[in-house]
Amino acid sequence: MASDVKGFELHSVVHLVRPAGARARNLESLRLWIAEATAATLFYHTVQCPLRHPTSTELAPDDLSTWVHGVVQDRQTAERISFAVQSRAGSPADLREALLEVLQSIPDKDRFSRAVPPESEFVFLTAESVPVLTGVVADGCDALVESLGAAEPGVWFFHLIEEPWYAPGPPTMARWARENGDAALAKVLEEEARAGRGLAEMRRRVLKRWRQGRLRARVAAATRASEDERREAAHEAVVGLVRRITHADEDEVRE
Amino acid sequence: MTLVAVRDDGPALLDGYRAAVGEGPLRTLAALARRLRGHRVVMVNSTATGGGVAEILHRLVRLMNELGVPTTWEVMPGDTRFYGITKTIHNTLHGWPGALSEEDREYFHEVNRRAATSLALDGDLVLIHDPQPAALVVHRRQPGQHWVWRCHIDLSRAQPDVWGFLSPIVSGYDAAVFSHVSFVPPLDLPAYLVPPSIDPLADKNRELTPEEQEALLSPLDLPVRKAWVTQISRFDRIKDPLGVLEAFILARKREDAHLILAGGSADDDPEGAEVLAEVQERVGKRTDVSLLLLPPDAHLTINALQRRSSVVLQKSLREGFALTVSEALWKRRAVVASAVGGIPLQILHERTGLLVGSVQGCAYQVTRLLRSPDLRKRLGVEGRQHVRHNFLHPREARDYLAIFARLVEAAGA
Numbered sequence: 071m072a073s074d075v076k077g078f079e080l081h082s083v084v085h086l087v088r089p090a091g092a093r094a095r096n097l098e099s100l101r102l103w104i105a106e107a108t109a110a111t112l113f114y115h116t117v118q119c120p121l122r123h124p125t126s127t128e129l130a131p132d133d134l135s136t137w138v139h140g141v142v143q144d145r146q147t148a149e150r151i152s153f154a155v156q157s158r159a160g161s162p163a164d165l166r167e168a169l170l171e172v173l174q175s176i177p178d179k180d181r182f183s184r185a186v187p188p189e190s191e192f193v194f195l196t197a198e199s200v201p202v203l204t205g206v207v208a209d210g211c212d213a214l215v216e217s218l219g220a221a222e223p224g225v226w227f228f229h230l231i232e233e234p235w236y237a238p239g240p241p242t243m244a245r246w247a248r249e250n251g252d253a254a255l256a257k258v259l260e261e262e263a264r265a266g267r268g269l270a271e272m273r274r275r276v277l278k279r280w281r282q283g284r285l286r287a288r289v290a291a292a293t294r295a296s297e298d299e300r301r302e303a304a305h306e307a308v309v310g311l312v313r314r315i316t317h318a319d320e321d322e323v324r325e
Numbered sequence: 326m327t328l329v330a331v332r333d334d335g336p337a338l339l340d341g342y343r344a345a346v347g348e349g350p351l352r353t354l355a356a357l358a359r360r361l362r363g364h365r366v367v368m369v370n371s372t373a374t375g376g377g378v379a380e381i382l383h384r385l386v387r388l389m390n391e392l393g394v395p396t397t398w399e400v401m402p403g404d405t406r407f408y409g410i411t412k413t414i415h416n417t418l419h420g421w422p423g424a425l426s427e428e429d430r431e432y433f434h435e436v437n438r439r440a441a442t443s444l445a446l447d448g449d450l451v452l453i454h455d456p457q458p459a460a461l462v463v464h465r466r467q468p469g470q471h472w473v474w475r476c477h478i479d480l481s482r483a484q485p486d487v488w489g490f491l492s493p494i495v496s497g498y499d500a501a502v503f504s505h506v507s508f509v510p511p512l513d514l515p516a517y518l519v520p521p522s523i524d525p526l527a528d529k530n531r532e533l534t535p536e537e538q539e540a541l542l543s544p545l546d547l548p549v550r551k552a553w554v555t556q557i558s559r560f561d562r563i564k565d566p567l568g569v570l571e572a573f574i575l576a577r578k579r580e581d582a583h584l585i586l587a588g589g590s591a592d593d594d595p596e597g598a599e600v601l602a603e604v605q606e607r608v609g610k611r612t613d614v615s616l617l618l619l620p621p622d623a624h625l626t627i628n629a630l631q632r633r634s635s636v637v638l639q640k641s642l643r644e645g646f647a648l649t650v651s652e653a654l655w656k657r658r659a660v661v662a663s664a665v666g667g668i669p670l671q672i673l674h675e676r677t678g679l680l681v682g683s684v685q686g687c688a689y690q691v692t693r694l695l696r697s698p699d700l701r702k703r704l705g706v707e708g709r710q711h712v713r714h715n716f717l718h719p720r721e722a723r724d725y726l727a728i729f730a731r732l733v734e735a736a737g738a
Contacts, residue, residue: 082349082352082353082356084353084357084723084724084727086517086724086727086728086731087517087518088515088516088517088518089506089509089516089518122711122714122715123673123676123710123711123714124714125710125714126676126707126710128676140674189507193506193507195506195518198731200357200727200730200731202353202356202357203356204352204353204356205352205356221349222347222348222349222350222352222353223349224349224353225349
């Protein structure tokens with residue numbers, strides 16, 4: 071939806087949360103409702119969780135395993151749900167299948183036995199996505215990464231997690247990078263989008279891998295450059311390093 | 326006469342919020358505001374001063390205007406009889422006994438009908454807060470308008486008869502907004518969940534210098550060399566002050582600390598006075614417990630108490646949303662709280678704070694925190710980030726703007 075060979079406009083997203091009209095009081099009713107739940111409901115309780123803790127260095131736990139662990143107090147099932155969410159959240163169908171596999175493997179009597187009181191039931195919610203144009207348009211791959219570096223977590227989430235989840239396939243941002251001649255950046259975006267890490271870690275890794283890729287390209291170019299050109303490049307690199315260190319200090323002061 | 330002049334107490338709110346939440350969330354607010362260009366918002370509630378809703382509206386209305394969305398605020402006029410009826414509605418929606426007579430119901434509509442002619446409800450987006458002005462939609466709705474009902478009340482224990490009276494009125498809205506999923510009654514219109522939020526710029530939450538803290542706390546004569554364990558809540562049984570005291574006494578056998586129970590004066594609340602007397606009796610001659618009765622405007626003192634505390638408690642038996650938790654988290658405090666009402670949204674166990682379900686659990690977690698400055702620091706840092714992203718006013722404003730954008734765009738589609 072946001073792909074355009076002439077420019078790529080960054081979107082953020084706001085999720086309006088609504089009750090989905092279902093409650094689970096034991097693992098059996100959880101299984102039944104997961105079988106019926108809309109993609110937006112599965113999304114809210116699993117995929118969307120990292121956006122609620124965008125700066126956390128750890129991956130935010132999903133709502134389902136949190137409830138199974140903390141309320142139903144079935145630690146083993148909670149662990150298996152966490153793993154299913156982490157490893158098979160590539161699409162609504164895949165995630166639903168993985169969750170149902172976990173819940174169906176529990177013996178019937180255990181699925182029914184641990185009923186929780188009404189005030190502790192799992193209430194299914196749904197997220198209505200409201201994409202928001204940021205007004206930032208990247209006119210090339212370098213500008214795209216620069217814009218991403220300054221973008222809020224919602225931008226990363228929308229392009230690299232939400233969009234590919236609802237429309238499985240490479241993120242539109244990665245496709246755009248490939249169409250604009252930067253296959254390496256496209257590969258980084260695709261891999262990190264699939265990796266299932268928290269937003270802060272995803273951001274750090276994309277920017278780091280992109281810089282490293284640029285560094286390799288610069289080294290290769292430098293071997294073919296004249297002595298004067300190399301000296302000039304070294305000077306620019308030191309200036310850039312000083313600027314980054316100075317900005318890092320400013321960030322620390324801010325928090 | 327009923328239009329509220331919003332408090333303008335300083336520099337642009339946007340600048341203040343930018344410092345609190347960063348540039349990104351404000352860019353999102355600005356983008357949503359652009360989508361509402363050409364639209365006008367009217368907010369209506371029942372009072373311009375006092376109470377959490379009025380406090381939020383003073384900020385929200387000003388913020389939306391700064392964002393370029395023309396927004397006005399009207400206050401529902403009423404008389405003694407009307408306020409008596411709305412007090413009954415308020416109490417019975419909270420689950421207390423009471424009933425509305427046929428005359429009460431008719432008078433409620435009559436006052437709303439009169440207000441519908443006097444209030445300037447000429448915006449195309451009308452946000453009505455709480456039950457008092459709810460029936461304006463029945464008497465004033467015009468074609469092309471979008472009406473949203475914002476309910477700040479927990480309706481989970483509402484008297485069926487009173488909700489049965491309000492429910493058909495609420496059905497006239499395009500959408501309803503609630504603070505927590507457990508507050509939502511059965512409805513035949515879209516219900517959105519918008520948690521309430523705190524104001525990082527308000528006296529209760531703004532940064533205080535060490536000198537300011539010293540000046541605010543020294544008159545209270547509290548032991549400065551001890552770790553403080555604090556619960557700030559009115560003296561009400563559902564806040565479980567006796568449970569807090571019991572938990573502290575258990576923890577105190579293992580770690581030295583001082584308990585502070587701070588709440589509003591109980592002069593006009595017979596049950597509050599009774600609870601306070603019970604707590605005073607239980608405290609007896611203990612010197613490691615302080616009971617503080619604070620005036621309603623002691624926001625800065627509360628701020629300083631929270632900032633100086635090593636552990637903040639909210640050991641309630643029942644809660645609405647309990648924004649006192651977010652207030653403490655915003656100040657990077659380690660919080661121990663019960664898993665009731667909206668608290669589990671704010672406290673993610675072992676990440677942003679510690680949830681407990683018993684007196685012994687509370688004593689255990691308080692002791693654990695008193696013994697571990699590292700744990701207090703880790704929870705405090707994560708807690709502040711959690712509040713920054715989820716429980717500050719700009720997020721609440723963003724959600725309202727997104728709902729409005731949804732409504733106008735759906736109508737235009």
